[in-house]
Amino acid sequence: MIYASVAEWMSFFGRFHPLAVHLPIGFLVLIVIFELLNKFQKNQIPAEVVTIALLVTAISASGACLLGYFLSLEGGYNEEILGEHQSQGIGLAIISWGLWITHSDWFLSKISFAKYFYLPLLSFSFLLMIITGHHGGNLTHGETYLTENTPNPLRKWINLPEKEIKIDENQVENKIVNINEAFVYEDIVKPIFKQKCEQCHNASKMKGNLRMDEISLLQKGGKHGVIFKANNVEESEFLKRILLPESEEEHMPPKGKSQITEQELIILKWWIQQGASFDKKVSQLIQTDEIKPILISMGGDASNVSNQVMQDRFVIEESILSRNVGEVKQSDIEKIKKIGGLILPLSKDNNYVELTFLNNPKFSDNDSPLISISPEQTLWLKLSNTQITDKSCSEISKLTNLTRLHLENTKITDNALSSLGGLQNLEYLNLTNTSISDNGTLALVNLKNLKKIYLWKTKVTLLGVENLKKKMPKLSVEIGLSEQQTEELSKQKVNEKSDDVYQK
The missing domain is CATH 1.20.120 (Four Helix Bundle (Hemerythrin (Met), subunit A))
Structure with a gap:
């Protein structure tokens, strides 16, 4: 005992x-x-x-x-x-x-x-x-x-002037006027730490001997060592704790406190992936597809956002957002939360949502009925790094308004893509690190509005990409080609043109 x-x-x-x-x-x-x-x-x-x-x-x-x-x-x-x-x-x-x-x-x-x-x-x-x-x-x-919260009603009651609040000239009402010139840590990451972490990790209360209110102390870490490693999301301790179930004692922030949202988690991961810099601006970092719409939403004036950030806004998606559907039932939101998923609003002007199960890597085909719990409202679906197989695609096919689908690092095969032919509004598809091959991509021809697809670390060949591009010339295909592969593809194109000329 x-x-x-x-x-x-x-x-x-x-x-x-x-x-x-x-x-x-x-x-x-x-x-x-x-x-x-x-x-x-x-x-x-x-x-x-x-x-x-x-x-x-x-x-x-x-x-x-x-x-x-x-x-x-x-x-x-x-x-x-x-x-x-x-x-x-x-x-x-x-x-x-x-x-x-x-x-x-x-x-x-x-x-x-x-x-x-x-x-x-x-x-x-x-x-x-x-x-x-x-x-x-x-x-x-x-x-x-x-x-800390101003305006202070007590000061008004006793006729004292409000404390002077220093307003960052780059920000108005939490909107960053020029997103490209914003400092990633100071303007984007630090406000998350201040709101969600510093309550327990400050000069007065240093839970785990960790302070997060000063850069040098944040870098130093706590009694268990450093809490993040630049360029390494998997080995960054504070991200591990955020992703723990809320019922776990080591989950951060603690149960009952204001939790890290899905968008905030994406920001923190992006910051780590890009080197966890404390002095770089947004324009100096690579803007991933996940972070781009978040940066857009933070910008006070969309005209100041770089083309690189804006290019991921799709035509069909904008058209759908201009319409509206009914609200997602609160009971449905609770069902998703219970299994470790999240339903996140995409705009304050309508009821369309993003459905994500990123926080539950054990999500499997047995849970797949939850995918179609709000079929009209779901515009984005993230099933990355889950245990789903082709069986779950029958539920995905019910999301008639779906414009973005993340299936990277899942167990889907070529058979899955034929089930997705009904998603006529789909504009973005991520199949990175799956077993999809050239045969599977043939089914994508039915997705007439598909604008962008990721095929990194798949079985799709350069020839398969070329065949897909011939049938869908407006499709942007990201396959992660090395310089050698790019040269081979160029030579292949030259040889094909030579053969055509010879045959004529």
């Missing part, structure tokens, strides 16, 4: 401190109310009731102190604020016992003048409770938690 260590038990019980600390606070407030009622009303609260409440306050305050000490052993807190909070908490517990003593009949019968200490001690304990709670809040949420 394996027994838990003392440290493990202390850590376990320490987690109950935020819960336990509310008991003495509640009783102390109740006692103050009792004393006010006794002073201003005829119906008196019995002294015995107040004495019992004081005893419960003293016991619970002492217990909260002990649990708080256990919690502090985990580390990751600002030592100065932690020391103040501990001293104030212990002081409040001692004063609570003093209040009980100076209110008990037995003690007053021995020392009658002790009753004169009761009200001053009660007033002081109430003030100390507020200060102690404030420092506890600072440890948990950070020192600027109450003041």
